[in-house]
Amino acid sequence: MSTVFGVPLPAILGQLTLGLVNGSFYALLSLGLAVIFGLLGIVNFAHGAFYMLGAFAAYIGLQAFGMNYWAALVLAPLAVALLGVVVELLFLRRLYRLDPIYGLLLTFGIALIAEGIMRDRFGASGKSYPVPHLLQGVFDLGFMVLPIYRAWVVAASLTVCAVTWFLIERTRLGATLRAATENPRLLQAFGINVPLLVTATYGAGVGLAALAGVLAAPVVQVSPLMGSSLVIVVFAVVVIGGMGSIIGAIVTGLLLGLIEGLTKVVYPEASNIVVFVIMALVLIWRPAGLFGGE
Amino acid sequence: MKFGSWALGSWALGSLSAALCTLLGASVSPAHAAADQVVIGDIDDLSGVYADVQGQGGVEAIRMAIADFGGTVLGRKIEVLSADHQNKPDIGASKFREWADQNGLNMLIGGSNTGVSIAMAKVAAAKKVPFIAIGAGGASLTGADCTPYSIHYAYDTTALANGTASVIVNSGGKTWYFVTADYAFGSQLQDAATRVVTANGGKILGSVRVPLGTTDFSSFLLQAQASGAQVLGLANAGTDFSNSLKAAGEFGITKTMKPVALLAFLSDIHSLTLQTAQGLYLTTGWYWDLNPQTRAFAKRFFAKINKEPTETQAAYYSATLQYLKAVKAVGSTDADRVMAELKRAKIDDMFTADGSVRADGLMVHPMYIMQVKTPAESKYPWDYYRVIKVMSGEDAYGREPDPSCPFIKK
Numbered sequence: 001m002s003t004v005f006g007v008p009l010p011a012i013l014g015q016l017t018l019g020l021v022n023g024s025f026y027a028l029l030s031l032g033l034a035v036i037f038g039l040l041g042i043v044n045f046a047h048g049a050f051y052m053l054g055a056f057a058a059y060i061g062l063q064a065f066g067m068n069y070w071a072a073l074v075l076a077p078l079a080v081a082l083l084g085v086v087v088e089l090l091f092l093r094r095l096y097r098l099d100p101i102y103g104l105l106l107t108f109g110i111a112l113i114a115e116g117i118m119r120d121r122f123g124a125s126g127k128s129y130p131v132p133h134l135l136q137g138v139f140d141l142g143f144m145v146l147p148i149y150r151a152w153v154v155a156a157s158l159t160v161c162a163v164t165w166f167l168i169e170r171t172r173l174g175a176t177l178r179a180a181t182e183n184p185r186l187l188q189a190f191g192i193n194v195p196l197l198v199t200a201t202y203g204a205g206v207g208l209a210a211l212a213g214v215l216a217a218p219v220v221q222v223s224p225l226m227g228s229s230l231v232i233v234v235f236a237v238v239v240i241g242g243m244g245s246i247i248g249a250i251v252t253g254l255l256l257g258l259i260e261g262l263t264k265v266v267y268p269e270a271s272n273i274v275v276f277v278i279m280a281l282v283l284i285w286r287p288a289g290l291f292g293g294e
Numbered sequence: 295m296k297f298g299s300w301a302l303g304s305w306a307l308g309s310l311s312a313a314l315c316t317l318l319g320a321s322v323s324p325a326h327a328a329a330d331q332v333v334i335g336d337i338d339d340l341s342g343v344y345a346d347v348q349g350q351g352g353v354e355a356i357r358m359a360i361a362d363f364g365g366t367v368l369g370r371k372i373e374v375l376s377a378d379h380q381n382k383p384d385i386g387a388s389k390f391r392e393w394a395d396q397n398g399l400n401m402l403i404g405g406s407n408t409g410v411s412i413a414m415a416k417v418a419a420a421k422k423v424p425f426i427a428i429g430a431g432g433a434s435l436t437g438a439d440c441t442p443y444s445i446h447y448a449y450d451t452t453a454l455a456n457g458t459a460s461v462i463v464n465s466g467g468k469t470w471y472f473v474t475a476d477y478a479f480g481s482q483l484q485d486a487a488t489r490v491v492t493a494n495g496g497k498i499l500g501s502v503r504v505p506l507g508t509t510d511f512s513s514f515l516l517q518a519q520a521s522g523a524q525v526l527g528l529a530n531a532g533t534d535f536s537n538s539l540k541a542a543g544e545f546g547i548t549k550t551m552k553p554v555a556l557l558a559f560l561s562d563i564h565s566l567t568l569q570t571a572q573g574l575y576l577t578t579g580w581y582w583d584l585n586p587q588t589r590a591f592a593k594r595f596f597a598k599i600n601k602e603p604t605e606t607q608a609a610y611y612s613a614t615l616q617y618l619k620a621v622k623a624v625g626s627t628d629a630d631r632v633m634a635e636l637k638r639a640k641i642d643d644m645f646t647a648d649g650s651v652r653a654d655g656l657m658v659h660p661m662y663i664m665q666v667k668t669p670a671e672s673k674y675p676w677d678y679y680r681v682i683k684v685m686s687g688e689d690a691y692g693r694e695p696d697p698s699c700p701f702i703k704k
Contacts, residue, residue, distance in 0.1 A: 005509065008520075011516070011517070011520060014516050015513050015516070018512050018513050018516070019513075020513075033322060036596065060404075116341075119345065123346045123381035123561070123565065123601075124341070124342065124343060124344070124345035124346045124349070124532075125343075125346040125533060125561050125564075125565040126533060126536065126565050127561055127565060128536075128540070128565065128566055128567050128570060130421065130570075131366065131544070138546055139543070144516060145545060145546050147544045147545060147678065149544070149547075150512075150544075153351075162476070188447075204439075205553075209665055219540070219541070219544060220509045220510070220537055221537050221565065221566075223533055223535050223565075225342065225343060225507075225533070228507060229507045230509070232390075254655045261513060264517075265512065265517065266671070268502045268503060268504060268513075268514065268517075269476055269503050269505065271504075271505060271508070272505040272507075272508065
């Protein structure tokens with residue numbers, strides 16, 4: 001059997017595939033963060049909490065209303081996005097003129113409150129969400145078996161990433177959004193409702209987080225802390241990619257998933273710090289991130 | 295040491311929630327408890343990955359024991375303090391020190407997390423305050439890390455390995471691969487299980503150490519599968535355990551390997567559901583549905599918390615009661631006299647009919663090897679376990695005190 005650095009090739013291929021799965025989660029999550037930071041300048045520390053709420057919304061929907069996975073995929077992100085809109089209208093709106101640290105602290109507080117409430121209601125060990133019927137089973141790739149659900153996660157995340165990138169970078173709506181961040185007053189003078197645009201953008205970013213939560217629900221324990229363990233990695237992804245860069249978030253998310261996957265074979269104990277080592281190196285070499293403008 | 299996402303995230307979350315706890319007075323601190331009180335403290339994971347194992351339910355169990363004891367001992371009112379150690383040794387130790395110095399703490403129960411419990415045991419020795427560890431697994435608490443003021447209740451890594459690992463290896467599971475939580479508890483559990491497996495003619499084909507709080511276990515499980523081992527030994531706990539077992543099912547690992555829970559609590563099985571957990575073997579010190587006494591306690595507990603008690607929540611109750619009985623027996627809260635009484639007295643209550651505290655501080659009592667029922671076998675809510683075997687305290691923990699405990703006379 002051929003080997004690379006003493007590791008059998010099938011094992012490497014297997015880990016790369018899994019890295020791709022995790023990378024697509026990172027990409028989807030960091031995409032939402034990048035949209036919110038790039039367009040609103042808010043460091044959304046509540047992103048992990050919204051991801052968690054997305055997963056719980058799916059769980060609650062199933063338990064209370066018998067809502068199936070496919071419905072949850074649409075309705076749960078909408079519900080959580082609505083919550084995001086409320087947060088923006090009531091709180092974040094007041095902070096745009098202030099130092100970004102205020103937004104960070106506010107969203108951090110919201111994350112703690114959300115986690116506390118869910119822990120009180122559902123307990124720390126979390127809940128199980130079943131894999132939808134249609135996506136049960138595995139693909140045999142020869143070098144490994146890949147659960148159909150994981151393949152679906154990759155496909156779904158990449159599609160959503162591509163659509164979001166296209167919307168923001170290539171359409172008139174995206175151009176308007178970018179203009180709103182560059183010069184809101186001028187845009188307002190053209191008769192465009194900038195505050196509404198900002199609210200909708202925050203809601204959309206939050207919705208993306210919740211969508212990632214629904215996608216994750218069947219494969220990880222739906223628990224109040226599921227977001228806080230992920231949000232820091234995702235922040236690192238966004239920093240490496242370049243704060244606010246959409247394409248940077250997507251590419252870096254996938255890349256870091258792959259690197260992390262390889263680390264899990266070579267030196268498992270380091271698998272949860274490798275992202276931060278890379279972040280440190282990138283910040284030394286390119287402080288604006290891989291895709292960030294100066 | 296813990297690094298990375300989990301540690302960084304909880305570092306930030308932890309510092310803020312610690313500040314909040316202080317502000318909100320999460321610990322009900324009677325300023326300078328006077329000699330007219332007996333103060334019992336509980337420092338546990340109240341908000342993190344192990345918060346369902348005891349958490350608020352543990353505090354409630356202590357209160358139930360105090361109420362059953364009559365609310366006073368030696369004519370003094372019994373107070374309860376509680377705090378969240380957030381799985382951080384420094385927080386646990388400094389809270390313990392603060393209570394000992396300022397709040398007249400007479401006894402501390404320390405819950406979950408071996409790393410934190412080892413740090414708190416050192417404070418117990420320095421401050422001469424009896425410390426009962428419940429929920430931490432590490433057998434070193436009554437071995438290399440033992441102190442004259444420590445007691446280890448409910449279960450330890452040695453008993454878990456002597457239970458589950460021996461049953462599996464003797465029923466044909468000869469080759470093992472471990473997925474291990476990368477901190478004190480995980481490595482002690484793996485070491486204990488390794489000793490049992492090799493002593494019974496089995497073989498360890500490999501192991502992987504996984505950072506605490508990892509959510510995606512698939513890579514590690516593929517490595518386990520590639521080893522060709524028959525048994526997948528999960529030397530982890532809480533959500534780590536749940537997530538690894540779920541992924542093992544998802545990736546079809548369970549078709550070729552037999553997953554073994556080296557530590558699983560009732561709360562884990564409840565959150566995993568029987569569908570995922572069925573057939574699993576595990577070892578526990580107590581189960582709510584063992585006999586009329588356990589069921590009676592469980593019923594009262596359920597009425598308050600709306601969950602059946604875990605083995606360690608029951609142990610919280612039992613340990614509090616034992617402590618109060620000892621105080622009453624010696625007529626004093628003097629730490630040395632109470633410790634001597636605790637090590638002398640037999641334990642016969644709803645937790646165990648045959649318990650005693652060994653010289654090194656280990657509470658020896660029978661352990662139960664269980665198998666998780668299938669959904670069809672489960673007849674009523676929380677009907678999760680079937681007793682496979684009852685191990686005597688001696689079989690589970692060994693007869694002699696741990697020779698690595700420094701104060702045990704060789």
